[in-house]
Amino acid sequence: MDQLDLTIRIAGENGEGVLTVGDVLAEALARSGLHIYTFKNLPAEIKGGASMTQVRVQDTPVRSPGDALDILMVWNQENYDIHVGEVKPTGVVIYDPDECDADESLALTQIGVPLQTITKTVIKTMKSKNVLAFGILTACLGIPFDSAKQMVSESRWGRRKEFLESNINALKQAYVYVDENGIDLGLRVAVERKNGHAQLIMTGNDALCMGALAAGCRYYAGYPITPASDVMETLAKAMPRVGGVLMQTEDEIAAITASIGASFTGAKVMTATAGPGLSLMVEALGLATMEEIPLVVVDVQRGGPSTGMPTKTEQSDLNLAIHGAHGEAPRIVIAATNTEDCFYTAVKAFNLAEKYQTPVILLSDQHLSQRAQVMSRPDLSEVEIVERKQPELNGSVTPEEFDRYEMTDDYISPMPLPGRHGQHYVATGLEHDEHAHIDYSPEAHIRMTEKRHQKIESAVNEPGFVQRYGAEDAQLGLIGWGSSEGPILEALDRTLAKGYKVAALIFKMLHPLPEKEARAFIESIPVVSVVELNASGQFANYLQGRLAVSLQRFNIITGLPFKAGEIEEYIEGVLQYG
Amino acid sequence: MDQLDLTIRIAGENGEGVLTVGDVLAEALARSGLHIYTFKNLPAEIKGGASMTQVRVQDTPVRSPGDALDILMVWNQENYDIHVGEVKPTGVVIYDPDECDADESLALTQIGVPLQTITKTVIKTMKSKNVLAFGILTACLGIPFDSAKQMVSESRWGRRKEFLESNINALKQAYVYVDENGIDLGLRVAVERKNGHAQLIMTGNDALCMGALAAGCRYYAGYPITPASDVMETLAKAMPRVGGVLMQTEDEIAAITASIGASFTGAKVMTATAGPGLSLMVEALGLATMEEIPLVVVDVQRGGPSTGMPTKTEQSDLNLAIHGAHGEAPRIVIAATNTEDCFYTAVKAFNLAEKYQTPVILLSDQHLSQRAQVMSRPDLSEVEIVERKQPELNGSVTPEEFDRYEMTDDYISPMPLPGRHGQHYVATGLEHDEHAHIDYSPEAHIRMTEKRHQKIESAVNEPGFVQRYGAEDAQLGLIGWGSSEGPILEALDRTLAKGYKVAALIFKMLHPLPEKEARAFIESIPVVSVVELNASGQFANYLQGRLAVSLQRFNIITGLPFKAGEIEEYIEGVLQYG
Amino acid sequence: MAEVRTADTAKTTAPERSGQAGQSEPAEPAKPPKPSAKRTLKDYRSEVKPTWCPGCGDFGVLAALQRALAERNLDPRDVVIVSGIGCSGRLPEFVNAYGLHVVHGRALPAAQGVKAANPDLTVIAVGGDGDGFAIGGGHVPHAVRRNQDITYIVMDNQVYGLTKGQPSPSTPTGMQALRRSVSMPKMAPYEGVLEGQLNILAMVIVYGCSFVARTFSSQASEMAKIIGRGLDHPGFGFVHAMSPCPTFYNTYDPWKESFMPLPEDWDTGDRIKAIDMAMEEVGDGVFHSGVFFQDVYRTYTDKLQDVYAKAYGDEQATIDALMDQYA
Amino acid sequence: MAEVRTADTAKTTAPERSGQAGQSEPAEPAKPPKPSAKRTLKDYRSEVKPTWCPGCGDFGVLAALQRALAERNLDPRDVVIVSGIGCSGRLPEFVNAYGLHVVHGRALPAAQGVKAANPDLTVIAVGGDGDGFAIGGGHVPHAVRRNQDITYIVMDNQVYGLTKGQPSPSTPTGMQALRRSVSMPKMAPYEGVLEGQLNILAMVIVYGCSFVARTFSSQASEMAKIIGRGLDHPGFGFVHAMSPCPTFYNTYDPWKESFMPLPEDWDTGDRIKAIDMAMEEVGDGVFHSGVFFQDVYRTYTDKLQDVYAKAYGDEQATIDALMDQYA
Ligand SMILES: Cc1ncc(C[n+]2csc(CCOP(=O)(O)OP(=O)(O)O)c2C)c(N)n1
Ligand SMILES: Cc1ncc(C[n+]2csc(CCOP(=O)(O)OP(=O)(O)O)c2C)c(N)n1
Numbered sequence A, B: 001m002d003q004l005d006l007t008i009r010i011a012g013e014n015g016e017g018v019l020t021v022g023d024v025l026a027e028a029l030a031r032s033g034l035h036i037y038t039f040k041n042l043p044a045e046i047k048g049g050a051s052m053t054q055v056r057v058q059d060t061p062v063r064s065p066g067d068a069l070d071i072l073m074v075w076n077q078e079n080y081d082i083h084v085g086e087v088k089p090t091g092v093v094i095y096d097p098d099e100c101d102a103d104e105s106l107a108l109t110q111i112g113v114p115l116q117t118i119t120k121t122v123i124k125t126m127k128s129k130n131v132l133a134f135g136i137l138t139a140c141l142g143i144p145f146d147s148a149k150q151m152v153s154e155s156r157w158g159r160r161k162e163f164l165e166s167n168i169n170a171l172k173q174a175y176v177y178v179d180e181n182g183i184d185l186g187l188r189v190a191v192e193r194k195n196g197h198a199q200l201i202m203t204g205n206d207a208l209c210m211g212a213l214a215a216g217c218r219y220y221a222g223y224p225i226t227p228a229s230d231v232m233e234t235l236a237k238a239m240p241r242v243g244g245v246l247m248q249t250e251d252e253i254a255a256i257t258a259s260i261g262a263s264f265t266g267a268k269v270m271t272a273t274a275g276p277g278l279s280l281m282v283e284a285l286g287l288a289t290m291e292e293i294p295l296v297v298v299d300v301q302r303g304g305p306s307t308g309m310p311t312k313t314e315q316s317d318l319n320l321a322i323h324g325a326h327g328e329a330p331r332i333v334i335a336a337t338n339t340e341d342c343f344y345t346a347v348k349a350f351n352l353a354e355k356y357q358t359p360v361i362l363l364s365d366q367h368l369s370q371r372a373q374v375m376s377r378p379d380l381s382e383v384e385i386v387e388r389k390q391p392e393l394n395g396s397v398t399p400e401e402f403d404r405y406e407m408t409d410d411y412i413s414p415m416p417l418p419g420r421h422g423q424h425y426v427a428t429g430l431e432h433d434e435h436a437h438i439d440y441s442p443e444a445h446i447r448m449t450e451k452r453h454q455k456i457e458s459a460v461n462e463p464g465f466v467q468r469y470g471a472e473d474a475q476l477g478l479i480g481w482g483s484s485e486g487p488i489l490e491a492l493d494r495t496l497a498k499g500y501k502v503a504a505l506i507f508k509m510l511h512p513l514p515e516k517e518a519r520a521f522i523e524s525i526p527v528v529s530v531v532e533l534n535a536s537g538q539f540a541n542y543l544q545g546r547l548a549v550s551l552q553r554f555n556i557i558t559g560l561p562f563k564a565g566e567i568e569e570y571i572e573g574v575l576q577y578g
Numbered sequence C, D: 001m002a003e004v005r006t007a008d009t010a011k012t013t014a015p016e017r018s019g020q021a022g023q024s025e026p027a028e029p030a031k032p033p034k035p036s037a038k039r040t041l042k043d044y045r046s047e048v049k050p051t052w053c054p055g056c057g058d059f060g061v062l063a064a065l066q067r068a069l070a071e072r073n074l075d076p077r078d079v080v081i082v083s084g085i086g087c088s089g090r091l092p093e094f095v096n097a098y099g100l101h102v103v104h105g106r107a108l109p110a111a112q113g114v115k116a117a118n119p120d121l122t123v124i125a126v127g128g129d130g131d132g133f134a135i136g137g138g139h140v141p142h143a144v145r146r147n148q149d150i151t152y153i154v155m156d157n158q159v160y161g162l163t164k165g166q167p168s169p170s171t172p173t174g175m176q177a178l179r180r181s182v183s184m185p186k187m188a189p190y191e192g193v194l195e196g197q198l199n200i201l202a203m204v205i206v207y208g209c210s211f212v213a214r215t216f217s218s219q220a221s222e223m224a225k226i227i228g229r230g231l232d233h234p235g236f237g238f239v240h241a242m243s244p245c246p247t248f249y250n251t252y253d254p255w256k257e258s259f260m261p262l263p264e265d266w267d268t269g270d271r272i273k274a275i276d277m278a279m280e281e282v283g284d285g286v287f288h289s290g291v292f293f294q295d296v297y298r299t300y301t302d303k304l305q306d307v308y309a310k311a312y313g314d315e316q317a318t319i320d321a322l323m324d325q326y327a
């Protein structure tokens, strides 16, 4: 049998329950040993508006949301009209014939299933329309009724016993309908209930939270903002369970300065936000650089500028993350690539912050943060945790003798902690000398500027933040960063399979820039193009600025993640006509 | 006679009055038809600490603070020790022998004048020590007593009649002392009281305020911050005289959003701040870009990062000015080069903001903003003022038919004003369509992103924002921006005179970048170096990013402005050894 | 195209010290409403249908505001509604008038800029409890201090609606929050909200506000009246519009019980009593509706007239004259 | 060098739910003061000589704070003084203790982070009237709502000292400002300050603050006592430390006249009366010194103990256990 690869979309009115169907389907397939990757597209309103959820399922890890649809289920006309164009020629549309008219002129398999009517007349509990829809899908996928029944029982629909019966009934009606109407898509998706402990189903935000806690994060301050709020909400529950403190502050400025205060005492701290919040944090980020205070700031990017498109995805905060500070205030900027990577990159963010005593900005984005993916459970005994450099305990150095900003070989100085070390000092955002005393002399400013700069630049030697893929003798090189890794690599594999000579270089560290790897890649390949979800080519410009080389660009600004197919097409276009 | 070029420094304890001596001397020389350029270096404290003021005087416009000193007057030992090393071999030190010991080993002319003792025993009014010091200086410069007397009468010392007599007496004692002790530096500075109306003596901040008012600025909101506070203070007085409104807000975020509100009604608005304030304004700057609201934001750069060095100068906010926004939020960034230019650049800032319906960031810096220079009085009938594009009055277009963000040829759309036009609309920071309605569709986002981007890019064609100087067949090209123009051009003239083949390209528009001129310059010269007062080469990196070329850099981060001599030395170094 | 002239004509020609900043040309003559017809609520309905959840209290506030505007027969072109971000912040979109939808928490500074630059406009700021008293809380005392003729309507649902149910500064402390809330446990799953609840009405009075009232979105005509009085009040008026969020914190039932009018003989001129009442009602578990306090002080615009009288008297200075001080 | 271990040991080993976030190792044993000697004011003097102008009221506040610390014999390593920007914000530099000098207006959020992460520390926030009630004004109500055991000393000189004399939110309105001020006319040269004056003491009480007091820098020993009571108070304490700026707004003479102690029989438990008193004294032209209001509520740290009891009971969860929900 071929590799399993199905992209299934369910679309309806926001609030009607389509999202739940997608979630349960994704979780159920994931628990059955398959790999899934979800993708939602929501309206900005709390209720109402067209909304869709998509599940791509494979038997190996999924890397992108999927291109055209294998199965589209729509609940009403508006959603039929929006989505039908995205169905593959070989794909299937499942629509509710009482709620919408199918366009007969399309050369597609279109199956009418009167979801609304069956629910009303046969099941009689409107709440179970979800389950009916779910059953239609599992039946079409060729999943046996018993397996589907177990899926429902183990899902949120099984949690409240009083509804379980009606839900199982709805499921049964689905199988009856499919059977009676002879619907058969020829699919036989093999499912097997796995003990889930080795595999986790998480969103990027979930994984990021767990990574932060594993790294030792015990203080979080934040302010709600889409799509970063669920970081705070997840931690609101988890943080107290490990003895930490979580504060919902009055705004983002309070969130970051409270985090700085907590870190000053030695706590590992984090705050998460989206673009508008990051803009407000810029001043305090400069403070943390100046005072050399470890701090992790997560920016879940969304469509900008300004309030922009809160529920859409984009990679357009890179400029701000790298350059958003008055004066010379270098910091570390890294990006996560997929759900699993969110866990490990969160750990690394803390390790970098603690090791280099600096703010670290971790870039995620709306799509990465909210899609669910299957990942292997991290083995915590393998995850390395770094603690910040501190003065010796029981040392006899007095505060008068102690240099908080001592010029060491690696530019990193031991940091005493209140309540713990006798070497008290005053951290200040004014320019200062080694002793932390205010000093505006040219000499002090030059020394401390160099200290802050060199320290950060040396982080470029940390392993694992840049990776090359593809052909050695590539004719075209793609450079990507963060969450576009998946679609780029999928497109790479597809085009390599077709015989194209392509390679990719994926960055997870943006600042400091791994220049050596970048230069080697760029110099070894005739055409190199930077692939990113923004308009001006922010990473491309930045690479050019650091390397003084000329790069091609491939940018998309639809508010949606890359499809592997879009990049595949781009590669073919360049190599055929380029 | 040679060209007049004297650099005179007066140094003492902060609060003692040395600054006043410098100010009066500078004003007096300026009113006498000479060109002056002042330079102050103050401690961060309100009172106390070593402080100095410097006046460079020439008979043609002065372009930089001066290199080594011709005359140093110090009032105490601390200041002697700090400054004596900067005196030219041919220079003169005037010191108070009762307050400090001169270092006899130095091969300098050192003249003891017991300022403190004369004031105490002969003049008997401690307040007049300033005037005595002033008189010693004018006498040493060879300025006749009568001229000096007129200078004092016309100065702040002559304003209050009750003190005038004692002040004139102090002046007389100075001339008596110089005469009796046979002090003669051989200087005969020719002064002639000019009718001052054609020449103005202004600081950069003064000129900027007048330019803003001339451009039609009638609303200002701001929050105090060194070194931008005097913009607000000057306007607090001037704005009501022309019927405008000035509000001291509770913070910088309020300042910029209030300005946006005022501009929404059609007023020409400005706010001025320094780095920390600009950091706080980043979110609202993105809003103004998104809603296409004209707005001038002045950033008087100071030493960073964080609170940094408030009383020192630096060109290190460029990154933030250009890139400080989440999402793609292009804006115009320009920089003023000297005092006179502050006037005209302020006018241009408003014209650009109004014409392109966009925020404009005008970069100044601590040194440029606070030094005094002589400039020609602007002829207001020659100064062009641009008004924003508005819908026709008495047009019959209804709000339903009206497109606030109409896609025009130049991407600029007529903007209706409340109270004036019937085409009301709702400006929003969410993504929207032409009609100003919220729209997150890929199509709307793509169109509006392009509109906001193209509009700004087209501003690169505005004349007068980039200028080439020096040799056609240069071996070395210097690129500078903003206030380093003066020292670069002075160094250029000096090295050209020595036979070096050098050229310079000075940018007053940083974003959008005048790429054509930059590329032509860079491609025509073997070695090109970017000269700026910051550590990382912010403009150099940005140029490389846009042009994909490799550039040399010359950076200084002492917190002090460039001396022409430093750049001269750099040029010679490169061309001899480079 | 943009218009070009020269700087020596850049003088504002604002007639008789109107304080209208930089409006050099007259407005288009106002279109009168259809002959004999006063405007109605419908005249203030925009093309955009409200996107709020069914049952959202904000519908009531919108209708009340539209009614108050209609009763005053204001020309939509002379009305500017300013808001920050939140469900409530979407209100301007739904009103047929000028609107300025700024960033989160900054409705008040923006509204002050609008009013300062053109005092002839009717300026209304609206927004949520989070927008106004969390991220925007620093601006409230200063807007009050300036006492511009602006009406500020806070649509208080004691929750963050738009971001899906986090507690706000006005959310009740502790377990109370849990009982009534769908989503609050997400943020405070163990002991409810630990922080104290702000008494925003009392705060605004202490800041020195010249008009302070409370009203409930379910009492539509009362709300229209109160908003109307706010609009009529010359100075900064604060309307505490309780407006439930049935989706994330459904307070309809308890609020219906706890709302009661201020006593009949309530003296709106006694600031101290107003504060006491606002402080005490919390313990009593009631919300009073009505005007807590009103007094007329000179507005910012009034005071500016004195400034102009001193600064230039009859004729504004030219820029040339201003530059003389540097000669 | 930075230390490395693995994530499965990353569990906090904080003993018995101390709420001390992520401090996994014990503190260095405290150095006792010299045998038999209690610490004195001098023990809290840092190497750095104050840079304030001669006569600045802040000298008095510094000395009072040092005295209060000495009386409590606190180990300097356990004291953190947090400040924003302003002349007053320089204070931490002059005290021999930990100091955190952050950006303008953010002393309170930073202090809250310090206290939340290590509740065993004595945390003091200090700053000016501008720092605290202009740019930082939005944070005050929320710091109060959290009621952490922090003492906040506002050094109120009714002016911006560091930026050379602009009016602040507590500057008196109108001509009064002109009469006594050297520099205020720079910003308000025609009619003085147009904006109303905030009553910051009343505001803080209305926010729900559990300890609110006023004191004057010229009354040194009284001030040390008040600050000491603030330090002893378990919860968020606000000390309104009037501290003149002779350089830009010399209020010594008028304030010496207008300061008077609260009535002898003053009931510090009556919040409403405290507000009334604070509101009325402005009209009466007096400043009362003493503790206006004090009551003991549960602190944030106390409440967190309940949260921990529910969240994990006796033993904290492992990260592995947390991840089970995603299996
Ligand atoms: C700087 C910034 N931070 C956070 C947000 C996210 N956000 C939007 S609205 C909102 C709060 C909404 O609550 P409220 O003001 O009470 O309005 P409601 O939706 O309840 O009407 C938040 C936190 C944002 N848009 N901008
Ligand atoms: C973001 C920002 N804005 C403005 C400033 C400039 N600034 C420094 S201190 C200060 C106000 C000082 O007044 P106050 O807080 O009353 O302290 P004081 O100097 O009177 O003690 C201002 C506006 C700054 N440092 N940062």
Ligand code: SF4
Pocket (backbone or CB within 6 Å): A046, C051, C052, C053, C055, C056, C057, C058, C087, C088, C157, C161, C162, C244, C245, C246, C247, C248
């Ligand atoms: S979430 Fe709440 S406040 Fe927002 S629209 Fe829905 S009901 Fe209204």
Ligand code: SF4
Pocket (backbone or CB within 6 Å): B046, D051, D052, D053, D055, D056, D057, D058, D087, D088, D157, D161, D162, D244, D245, D246, D247, D248
């Ligand atoms: S300016 Fe005022 S507040 Fe600042 S140190 Fe001097 S006297 Fe004190």
Ligand SMILES: [Mg+2]
Pocket (backbone or CB within 6 Å): C086, C128, C129, C130, C155, C156, C157, C158, C159, C160, C161, C168
């Ligand atoms: Mg709300």
Ligand SMILES: [Mg+2]
Pocket (backbone or CB within 6 Å): D086, D128, D129, D130, D155, D156, D157, D158, D159, D160, D161, D168
């Ligand atoms: Mg002050």
